[in-house]
Amino acid sequence: MKKIIVLTSILLLGACSSIPDxxxxxxxxxxxxxxxxxxxxxxxxxxxxxxxxxxxxxxxxxxxxxxxxxxxxxxxxxxxxxxxxxxxxxxxxxxxxxxxxxxxxxxxxxxxxxxxxxxxxxxxxxxxxxxxxxxxxxxxEDVQEVDVQTISVMPFYRFGHGFGFDSGFPYFRSRHYLNYLENRRIRIRSNNNQSGQPSGVPTKNTTGSDGAQSTSSTTSHTRQVLPERTVPPPRPQLERPRQVDERDRVRNK
CATH class of the missing domain: 2.40.50.140 (Nucleic acid-binding proteins)
Known part of the structure; x- marks a missing residue:
């Protein structure tokens, strides 16, 4: 377990200290x-x-x-x-x-x-x-450090009320909430970093050993052909039975 922790720490330190190309x-x-x-x-x-x-x-x-x-x-x-x-x-x-x-x-x-x-x-x-x-x-990239002050609330701090003992020392229990301030500093990163080389400076070769270009630097623009939509045939209309009036039924008798 210790070897895994040491190896992970070395990898993290190497990633943090890597220099741009x-x-x-x-x-x-x-x-x-x-x-x-x-x-x-x-x-x-x-x-x-x-x-x-x-x-x-x-x-x-x-x-x-x-x-x-x-x-x-x-x-x-x-x-x-x-x-x-x-x-x-x-x-x-x-x-x-x-x-x-x-x-x-x-x-x-x-x-x-x-x-x-x-x-x-x-x-x-x-x-x-x-x-x-x-x-x-x-x-x-621009990094801005901001001091932030937060108020934390801990409800149900020490249930009950009155006097009690904790680790042999007396204390007074209260039903009130416990409020405390927490000061911390956060970093806001703009993610606007940029690398480059002046004109005339040769760049690194992105081709493989067989001269083929890397797939990460090329993009293919192909037009996707969608299949034609087929219209289903109309549903046949069924003839509704003719309702016979009561008067016509008496006449037929």
Whole structure:
């Protein structure tokens, strides 16, 4: 029984910490962290996987630039917003990025290669951004934490009334209901996550070993032919017997 519990726990932890496909780095690839790039201890073209909160999005003729406030990543690849941010970086994407989708304060993670530092200004203050050329990204769903207070009622609390004994200690029994407050925090998920790769980046092969396409990525549109409806023949009408009047019966006699 213990082995089953341990195996189930390992599977659940593996499922919770799985990284999206668009953020998967090549095998044996060494990913550099943000701090090493800031201290200029990392050369260009090194592999990196960073994330954070979107601060700004700009589209130009060469592509798109996402300004991101950096946060450390969890094991699942999602930024840990409870940790401390130590700076910003710019993510360069080939192609168009919709500012209405990549809105400010959305949480995003990117995978790519480290580029040259970019000098810019933040509210009249000069700032040097580490940069990354994006090869894959994942826009995480919005999660809102709400504090909820509920009132629970326990009827028939301690039947009867008067004094009694419980585990050797006296208490006063009451017929009244027991009301108590319960504070808890719930998470509201928007389920608006999105993954993608910039234009020009090769995607994963979805064909099998024999070159046939996967059935999960293809859909067949066939028109369903319904059989013709047959109209049943009309039911024969039976002649109702003629009712003989009493006067006609007397006349026939």
């Amino acid at each position: 668009t953020l998967q780095a090549p095998e044996n690839a060494r990913l550099v962290n943000y701090q090493d790039v800031v201290t200029q201890n990392v050369s260009e073209n090194a592999q990196a996987r960073w994330g954070g909160v979107i601060a700004n999005v700009k589209n130009n003729a060469d592509g798109s630039v996402i300004e991101i406030v950096h946060y450390p990543l969890r094991a699942s690849g999602r930024p840990n917003l409870r940790a401390e941010s130590i700076g910003r970086f710019k993510a360069f994407v080939d192609g168009f990025i919709d500012p209405l989708v990549f809105k400010q304060e959305r949480v995003v993670s990117v995978l790519g290669t480290v580029g040259e530092p970019v000098s810019d200004i933040i509210q009249e203050q000069p700032y040097v951004y580490p940069s990354i050329q994006v090869s894959g990204y994942h826009l995480w």
